[in-house]
Amino acid sequence: MDQVRKTVVLEGSRGVAEAVRLCRPNVIAAYPITPQTHIVENLSQMVADGLLKAENIRVESEHSAASAVLGASAAGARAYTATTSQGFLLMLEVLYNMAGLRLPVVLTAVNRGISAPLTIHNDIQDSLAARDTGFVQLYAEDNQEALDMHIQAFKIAEDHRVLLPVLIGMDGFILTHSFEPVSLPTQEEVDEFLPPYKPVFYLTPKAPLTMGTKTDPEFYTEARYMLHKAQQNARQVIVEVAQEFKEKFGRFSGDLIDTYLTEDAEIIFVSMGSLVSNLRAIAQELRQEGKKVGVLKIRAFRPFPFEEIVRAISGAKIVIVMEKDISLGATGVLAQEIRAAFYGKANVPRLSGFVVGLGGRDVTRETVLKGLRLAQESDHLCTFLDLNPELLEEV
């Protein structure tokens, strides 16, 4: 079925599963959690149908899933897992460990809100908790990009200049459960693009080694510094991989950031994930009314593209960050980082940060236009849009 490149209509989860299958992982470990389930169920079916030669372990929790892929990767295997929300949070301890051990696991972080209160709907508070783990972090806007990102992710992760785990943020339900036409590469193409994983260090009887031994103060800082350095190397590697991807598959699928109508824009919206598509549509509409509006998409959240962002939006008068997350007690995470990017720079635009779409609340055209109006009136450090005052009674 992989002989010719095909355009097919697939559920987002299935597209990811197909991409993962094409990358030939040796080990998959996962625990079910809505809305990640379809990805892993598709992979289980592929293993059952003999379409994917991978060891598939249905472990007893996400902590175990992350630990199992850590072990598999340490043994030199290409390893994959997927989770969301509470499951993602339960993985966190292991994620730090995985990055510290420089193991290039790929993880689909389906994005869903976190408890309490319990929600199964989308926002991106979950995977942003991994901000400082050392994971390379990419966010997909649509299903084609999600599919492509997975193929790129293994290559970025396994590059010897990087050797870090990569997570792909993908909006739960909005992407995972929606059907879109996607171009599916052939196995041959993917094999050429992504050769088998060649670990630098791995657990083999030929050269015994211990991973993760205790360090004293004379080593620890250097180990962390090298992690940081690997993140910085990833910046270049992401760009190179994007180019190579374009050459091989005939389409550019993005690198660190993406811009839409930003060149002469006076107002620029900034966001990540599927919300970017809504913002593109609104920007287009506003352009027709003669308003100079553009959109900046953050595709790579780690390594954070400080320079690229500043270059892309410093010509604007007003920057409006729309994000489905909140660093409680501070501001939206993205707004915080965009502000940091501008510190000490010339031509700093005005900037407003809005928190929208938490726990699956729709971000409508009206939501965005309200944000636009407010940002034009004055700067907002961190304002929640669409709050229902009736639900805010003091107790």
Add this chain to the structure above:
Amino acid sequence: MVRTALDYKGKLKPTWCPGCGDFGVLTALFNAFARLDLDPNNIAIVSGIGCSSRLPGFASTYGVHSLHGRALPIGQGVKLANPEVEVVVVGGDGDAFAIGGGHFPHAARRNIDLTYIVMNNRIYGLTKGQVAPTSDVNFRTVSSPYGNFEEPINPVAFAISVGATFAARGFSGKVDQLTDLIVAAITHRGFAFLEVISPCVTFNKVHTYKYFQEKVTPLPAEYQPDDRTKAIEMAQVMQDVIYTGIFYRQEKLTYHDWISKIMEGVRPVTPKELVLSQK
């Protein structure tokens, strides 16, 4: 004041699928509360995540619907903070034996005085039908399309082997017997474990009511629940009959009995002790 089952009914209507086994558990639980004439304000029902873990929301008692797998430690926290409260922990077999499996042996061997009811449907219901640690070998699900090949955990045998001082099994299709078992579990001093066979009519097409109705049999009248080895043996009978009833019961000091002894001796630190501990 004599209460009825209705006194424990909450304002939310259960969201379970029509025919779900968990309805039987809810009914039996309310019956048991009424029979013991417990004050709803003195009951806390603590659960994890799963279809079965939605139960606290349907009761008029206090409740915590917490995190997947964490019901037992949270229930223990409630009990420690207020030993007067009747703590009933509820949830699914996945919650208990997969993600929360690490907590079970410790709650049991601690012999903390609470009741733990696990609704066993041998599948993950809430996430729509994946294999569970209680699923049979060869059982096919969306996550095990080539059949499960991991041995199932037997909840009652497991509970007894890790030190539960009360272990019983009921069936949600037999509400009267289940009520008796819940009453016995709540009145037991110490960690009381009750497995309830509670079919998932939507996703488990193998372990149905019919499947269980043909097998479920009360333990023989002469059976004495005082022999651990015998209890584990009887709990593991699974082929043609599946026994229900109290498999094991033992009187032992509870965690709270131990703690209260220490608490009795608590006194302020003397200035002299402070000086010494600074050295």
